[in-house]
Amino acid sequence: MAKVLIVDDSPTETYKLTSILEKNGHAVITAENGEQGVAVAKKERPDLVLMDIVMPGLNGFQATRQLSKASETAHIPVIIVTTKDQETDRVWGMRQGAKAYLTKPISEKTLVQAIADAMA
Numbered sequence: 167m168a169k170v171l172i173v174d175d176s177p178t179e180t181y182k183l184t185s186i187l188e189k190n191g192h193a194v195i196t197a198e199n200g201e202q203g204v205a206v207a208k209k210e211r212p213d214l215v216l217m218d219i220v221m222p223g224l225n226g227f228q229a230t231r232q233l234s235k236a237s238e239t240a241h242i243p244v245i246i247v248t249t250k251d252q253e254t255d256r257v258w259g260m261r262q263g264a265k266a267y268l269t270k271p272i273s274e275k276t277l278v279q280a281i282a283d284a285m286a
Contacts, residue, residue, distance in 0.1 A: 167191040168213035168285060173229060174247070175183030175221040178256050179270065183216060183247070186274045191280075200224030204232050207239050214281060217264070219248040219255070234263025243284035247272060 170192045174180045184194045193208055197203035201224045207215055215233065220228035226246060233239045243265040248255070251269040259267045265284040268276060 167193070168281065169193045169195065169210070170247070171195050171197060171203065171210065171212035171215045173197045173200065173206075173215060173221070173226065176218070179218065179247075183277070186212040186277055189274075190278050192255055200226060200229035203229050204236075204239075207233055207242060208236070211239075212242060214285060215242055215244045217244050218245045219246060219250050220258070227258060230259065230264050231262040234250075245280055245284055263270055 168218060172180050172183050172194060172236050175198050175252045184203055195206060197206045200219045204264050217226045217230050230244045233242060233244055244263060245266045245268060246259045246264045247270060249270045256267045266280045268280055
């Protein structure tokens with residue numbers, strides 16, 4: 167299946183997402199913040215990125231914009247997975263280049279479907 171990069175500063179959220187992804191046959195790599203996420207994406211070239219928004223340093227919006235603008239990572243779909251559920255956040259996230267915007271807590275079915283859609 168896919169190699170998925172999870173960018174999230176919460177070990178609990180990273181664990182939950184990793185469990186769902188591995189159960190569904192995906193390989194998982196992780197990063198704890200936006201800067202690390204961009205660096206790992208450029209080095210590892212994952213098939214997809216799950217991006218949190220609220221992180222120290224480079225936030226998820228900024229990291230998503232960097233990934234979608236850089237030639238070596240522009241082809242990698244980014245799905246924002248966050249607790250921020252305001253419509254303005256959703257619109258801004260999509261404007262940064264995200265393929266989907268999901269709010270936590272997220273169901274396994276919703277996550278798996280969003281990944282399939284983003285990679286189609």
